[in-house]
Every structure is written in structure tokens, then in C-alpha cells.
Amino acid sequence: MNATIKDVAKAAGVSVATVSRVLNNSAAVSEAAAEQVNKAIKELGYSPNFLGRNLRRCETNIILAIIPSTEQTFYSEIIRGMQNAASEYGYDILLSTSNSNYALEMRLLNMLFNRTADAAILLGTQLDAKALMDLSGKYPIALCCERSEGADVLTVSVDDEGGAYAAVDYMIKCGHKKIGMISTNGAAASSLDRENGYKRALLENGIPFREEYIYKGTYDFSHGALGFEYFRGLPDPPHAVFCISDILAAGVVKKALSEGYNVGEDISVCGFDNILLSGMYTPGITTVEQPCYEIGRTVVEELISNINNNSKIRKKIRLPYKLIERETVKKIL
């Protein structure tokens, strides 16, 4: 069994209150006493039991971050941003992967209900708007990267619409007119927002929107190839394609390459996210960068601000994107 605060008190010849005081620096303690306590702590190898402390304080200083999986490498920087901001406020970030599984996500959220965590950040949740609103009414929560339509919940993400607009506008400025888009089937708000950006870029450049130029699949790599094949089967196929993710973009690049296309010449491709893969690929994939580190920092700052002020301000923060030009978009003009 580990040493407790009592053991330390006895060894130091003081009361538990005094030990607690030096532990938390919560009140003045005579130098002599403090010294005795610290000596005893060292000798006994004492470390305060946080279960006791947290129970007493009704807080854990732990923020739970639920991510679908660690596969999406772009979460990495977001998490780093979260951690850095959290530690500045004395909080720790604990990660959990839900595998996009509703039951598992609920089980993890249980940490909120059973007081093992003070707050939660959801990166791509399975919960619907109503459930999120309920949750947000009772606990400090935030959405990250993926907003929920109709849910008034603190959320921070990249400017999806603007990023997509910028990408497509860039392609148009490069001389492209027939631009397809690969999006997802579900109701993911980020996909919807990016579709809107795509449409607005077309519109503002006087290019008519064509329903058949949008292919919808899943987030899986394989749907890049599938989308490519779909477009190629069209009577009047697009020469360029904007994808809602780099993974999908890589899928079309790989498929096009394997079919003998010269990507960046015969066909142009643009992704979204700027994951490591995009820079590593040959050819380098042109994409829209998300300010991951800043996104991570911002959510926890806002969340902790809500916790500390016992407020429930539900900001919707959109952070700026950045277009990353590489080699997959041909400059015709």
C-alpha cells in the first residue's frame, strides 16, 4: 500500500492539514514545518491520491477528447495544440477513440457522467443535434473540426466553406472549367460546407453547376478510385477534381496514375486537410491546410474559459485555412 497523507503527517510530526497546506501551497506554513513535511514526503515516496483529492474538490482537471480513430494523421497536431493549452491551465487531455461507434462513444462519455472527467471535446461525434444540446446543457463540452447542424454547442473548426471556395476558385483561375467534386454521402456538416464552397466558386466564376459532377462516397481511400472511375464514365468527364480530403485525393491520384494518366497534366486534383501524406506523395498533392494546432489550442481555451467562469458560451469559431500549392493542379494559362 502507498503512503497516505496521514503517514506523512506522522513522519513529519505535524497534522494532515499542514501537509495538505504545503502540498497545495494553500496557506502559510512555517519554514520548519514545511521542511519536515517535504523531507517526509521524499522519504516515504509519497504522492497524493488524486481520487481523494478530486472527490473532495469535485473536479479532476481532466478533459476528455474523443476522436474517431488515430488513423487520420491530421488529429496529431490538433492534440498537441490541445495539450499545450490545457497544461497552461493545469488540465490534462486524455484521448479516447470511439471508432465512430455510438455505443463506445457513450461509454466514453460516461466518464463525464461519473465525474472521471470535467469536460469533453468531440471530434466527429455519432450523437445527433438534440443529444448534443442535452449534453451541452449539463456538462462543458465542445465540438472540434466538425460542427453539428442545428446544435447550439461550442465548436471550433476550419472555415470549410471558405477553404473549398478557395481551392475551387484557384483551380478555375488556373484555367480549369470542368471541375468535379468528391464528397461524402452522410450528413457531415464539413462535407456540406465544402460542397457549398465548391458551388459558390463555380457560381461566382460564371460556371454552371452540374449535378453529375459531384460524386458521393465514404471517407475511405478506395472511394477516390471509385470517384475517378465514375467521372471517367461520364459522357463529358471533368478534367479536374476537388476532394473533401487528402486521403480521397490520394485515392484518385493513385488510380489515375495506374491508368497511365499524368496527374497534374492530363488530370488535376486538389485535396483538403494537408495531412503529411500529401507532401510525401509523388506528385505532391495540392490541398487546403487546416490550422490544426490552432484549432486544438482554441477549443480547450474556450472550454476552460467556460469551466472557470461557469458559463456556457457557445461560440462557433471558424479558423482560417491556407491553400497549399503543389503539383497536382495544372496551370493551363
Place this chain on the structure above:
Amino acid sequence: MNATIKDVAKAAGVSVATVSRVLNNSAAVSEAAAEQVNKAIKELGYSPNFLGRNLRRCETNIILAIIPSTEQTFYSEIIRGMQNAASEYGYDILLSTSNSNYALEMRLLNMLFNRTADAAILLGTQLDAKALMDLSGKYPIALCCERSEGADVLTVSVDDEGGAYAAVDYMIKCGHKKIGMISTNGAAASSLDRENGYKRALLENGIPFREEYIYKGTYDFSHGALGFEYFRGLPDPPHAVFCISDILAAGVVKKALSEGYNVGEDISVCGFDNILLSGMYTPGITTVEQPCYEIGRTVVEELISNINNNSKIRKKIRLPYKLIERETVKKIL
């Protein structure tokens, strides 16, 4: 404030002991009482406070997994394996990223000392063998993916030596004789083991080992290109290169491609890990697959077995690799 067990007891007209019994199914309770309790729980939206429970039980059922970062996409499956095994035993896995930072890792390990977690799994630690031994004497810990030379600690990883041997032996059987290797500078045991596998394959095939055929850098993508350039500058450059990671392999592939080489023809490359990137790349990167899911399952099974039996069995488990043939190794014969 949330409802407590007292509130439930009052609402149900029973004692807290009875509520606890139905909560934990720990002893027989009359059907009538159980019904009352469950009704009260539902009405009050009661959820047991785990801080109280855990404090009382002296356990949290939480296993902390400390990973360097979520960037290495191959951790993803390992984590899934850990989670699945853990949940079968009533445990949860909580992730934390150390960013390969000693101070941060210690701060996270503090969760072990302060009883916020029952056990920890380290995937690539900054601690030295002595510190690990000390830790292992006091808490249930395990190493995952990366053993520590001289530390008698429960560890599970892929058969690094065997995997490297298989890769190099395969390249030799494909007709290659001049095979370089890109490894890392530090004391990472996995790199050392893979170097040994490389040397043994050479030896057993009667090919003399050449010191200048080993390039050592960091794990960073950029060192793939650096290694490639180093080899090319040699008076008698290798025609094939085995890398200790897929990221590094992708680095050499990209660099070679950009220099006009036909990878898989003019130069052959083999990686290690079989991360998603390898299959997505063009050309597909030949590599050695780690049984990630199984690795994850196995560590937590062994760890929980130690916890439950209050034992400290320090198995060293090596799981089998699998060679994945793709397009970056030329078959000369």
C-alpha cells in the same frame, strides 16, 4: 449538483447499501426493492460518482497508454486491439501523447502514482532501463512495440530481427546483392534488432557486410531523401535499400522518383510497418507488416493478467511479422 446515492436511496425508500447492491449486483436484493431503486435512478438521472467508488475500491479500471504522438498512423490498430481486449475485462484505455518529451511523460506517469490509472503501457518511452525497472517494481507497466535493452519489463512487439531478416532475404532472393540500409542514430532497440536481421540475412547468403552501406538518421521523412543521397554519393552505391520504417522508405522513393529514377526498376526499396501510406503510394511500397491489432490485444491481456493475479510476470513477447510484396522491389531473376 448531481444526484448521489443518498438521493436515490431516499427516493426509493431504501438504504444506500441496497442501492449500492443493485448498482453492483453484489448481493441479493428483493425484486420490489430493486424495482424501486431502478425507478429512482432513472427519475433522478443518477450516475454513480466513480471518484467515490474508485477511492473506496482502490482501483480505477483505467489503463493509461502513453504514445509519442498520434502521427505514426500504425498506432491506430494497436490502440483498437488494446481497447477491445480491455473492454472484455472491464477496463478502459486512455491515451496520452508524450511528444517524446521526458517531462511530459513523467507528468503523465504521475497518473499512475496518484492512482488515477491502474496501469500503464508505454509505446516508445524516454525512460532508461533503470527507471523502467524501478517503475515496474511498483506498478503494473508494459512496453509495447519497443523493448528496452536490459530492462526486465513485460514487453510485446513484433519480431524485429526476424522481420528485417525476411525483408533482406527476400531482396537477396529477388537477385539483389548490393543492399543498403537506412536506420536510426539513437539506441532504439527496434532499430538495432532490425540491423541485426539485416546483417544475418547478408551473412547467411554469403554477402559481405559493408559498413558504408548503413545510413543512420532520425525517424523523419526527410532522412529518406538524405539516405538516398548519401548512398548515391558512394563510389559503389547499393541498388536496393531496406528502411526501418515505411516513412523513411517513402522518403527514398519520393527522392528517387524526383531524380528521375524508376523505382522498382533502377532502384529497389523496402520499408517496415505497413502503414496505410505504403499501400496508397505509387508505386506501392513493399514492406514488413506488424501485427498491430494483435500486439495491442496481447499487451493488455498480459497486463491485466498481472493485475488480476497480483503477479509481476515479465514476459517478452515477439509477434510474427508478414512480408507484404508490392512494387518497389525489382525481381531480377
Place this chain on the structure above:
DNA sequence: GTGAAAGCGCTAACAC
């Protein structure tokens, strides 16, 4: 089958 009560380790009044 059920309740009273002790106590897990800690913090924070409160009294001195």
C-alpha cells in the same frame, strides 16, 4: 434481504 456505520484519502472550515 436489509440497514447502520466505518472508512477509502483528501481538503477546508473552524477554532485556537
Place this chain on the structure above:
DNA sequence: GTGTTAGCGCTTTCAC
């Protein structure tokens, strides 16, 4: 500046 003590929410022995 320091000690005593109540109590955070829970489980579990013990008695009935």
C-alpha cells in the same frame, strides 16, 4: 501558524 474534524460519494462489514 497549526490542529481537529466534517464530509466529498461510495462500498462493505456486521448485525439483525
